[in-house]
Amino acid sequence: MRVRRSLSHVVLTLAIVSLPSLAAAQYVTGTFDWRIAFSNEASPGMRLEAYLERMRTYHRRRDLNVDDVISNADLEQYLSQAAASSRASAIGELLRYDLDGDGVVTRAEVVQRETQRVRFETRENPALATRGIPSLAKDELWIPQRIDDRADFRMRADLNKDGRIDWPEMLAFAKPYPQYPIYRQDEPIYRMIMSFDEDGDGAVTIEEFEQAAKRVFHFMDVNKDGTLSKNEIDAFRPNISTVLQHKAATAEAEKRMHERQAKTKQSCAMPQLSAAATVLLLEARADALSTATIGAQWIATEAGSIDIEPGTSPLYVVISSHNPVIWQLSGAVDRIERLVLAGESTGPNQKLPEEIPLIGATGVPA
Structure with a gap:
């Protein structure tokens, strides 16, 4: 029996305090914690009014529809903008290959650019470029194959397979493009703000958010002198580290348990x-x-x-x-x-x- 590598290709290519509404308001996505947001806006020497103004600004920055409240409408608008950014990234990546600037990407243009990239990568870092088999860097048959693979990968947007990617194809390809976390990094912040909906009307006003911020300030101000010190802020933040470390340890323990279960299951599953x-x-x-x-x-x-x-x-x-x-x-x-x-x-x-x-x-x- 012989195992050979195929030359065919294409792509397929996350209650520290007993404060009314705060303990219930914690929202965590991945390692996000509402206390991070509140403490990050505090600085040594800050008094209550300055802190509240900073938190009001924090609220206003995310009021995308400018109606003075944070609601699902703002979150939906944010997610729409995130999706648009994701599509723009996909289209922008394709247009990097439009070497003559005519708005159409041809296979010849892709091959031209990938030829330069593959040969440069192979020369500068042959071990990485060849996946740990440096001898391939000197194989003149492997390099064209690698270029061809790369070209096929980029040409997956050529939906009608005519060797050209025009604007309608770019749009069609980018529409279902996956949204990576970088484009949705503020989503947990919106959900955190909305968790301070005191009256349950589905919208968080600046006043509601300000009341939560005021309670946090008074909790951080341990000596009750009306001014936050570096020690007071630092004393608030270690709780965050403890929580995150506990979450990480719990996640790691669960991961090991799942791995043990999977190994046990695999050992019994062979026909x-x-x-x-x-x-x-x-x-x-x-x-x-x-x-x-x-x-x-x-x-x-x-x-x-x-x-x-x-x-x-x-x-x-x-x-x-x-x-x-x-x-x-x-x-x-x-x-x-x-x-x-x-x-x-x-x-x-x-x-x-x-x-x-x-x-x-x-x-x-x-």
């Missing part, structure tokens, strides 16, 4: 093999991109080919992969008694034991 079967355990990396999709369109998925040579004994084939990959089996596939696929990746830079790994195969019956 039985027949007495005549030969077990083949394969672990390989494929460095081309697949023409099919696993998971989502923006997840880069590799492809590799496995040829089964003729023979008489049945095969029990186990294939392990670190990255999202589709294995293409061919040859004497009728010899395969059982095909077991094992993978680690469940998404971009993600390995969640409770989710299905991104690995697949073609050429064998389901």
Whole structure:
């Protein structure tokens, strides 16, 4: 049986105080904590009115529809703007390849730019560019293949496959583009502000937010002299670190538990093999991109080919992969008694034991 790397490709490409409404108002997304926002606006020597004015400004900065309240309308507008920024990023990335400035990206332009990038990367950092196989940097067959892979990756926006990406195709490609956290980093802040809705009308006025800020100020002002000192502010912030450390420790403990459960489940899940079967355990990396999709369109998925040579004994084939990959089996596939696929990746830079790994195969019956 031979394992070879396929040259085919394309893309697929987160109650420190007993204050009325504050303890119930905590909103956490990832590692965000409302106390971070309130303490970050405080500075040594600050008196109450200066602190309240800073918190009023904090409220006004997020009042996108300028109606003097923070509500779901502001959050929805923020998310719409975040989506627009995400689309603009996708289109902007495509236009980086429009070398002649005519508003259309051709495959020739993509190849021209990727040729420069691949050769530069290979020269400057061959180990990284070749995924730990520096000898490939001198392989004149590998470099064109790498350029071709990169070009196919960028040309995924060529929806009609005519070798050109025009404006309608850019818009259509960018519309479902994933929104990365950088474009939605203020979402938990909006939800935190809305959690201080004292009267439950669905909108937080400056006055409501100011009352919450006033209670926080008086709590931080331990000696009750009306002025915040560095020690008082610092004494408030360690509680945040303690909370975040506890959350991180809890998350790590849960992760280890899930990993143990997954290993136990995997150890019991292997199908039985027949007495005549030969077990083949394969672990390989494929460095081309697949023409099919696993998971989502923006997840880069590799492809590799496995040829089964003729023979008489049945095969029990186990294939392990670190990255999202589709294995293409061919040859004497009728010899395969059982095909077991094992993978680690469940998404971009993600390995969640409770989710299905991104690995697949073609050429064998389901």
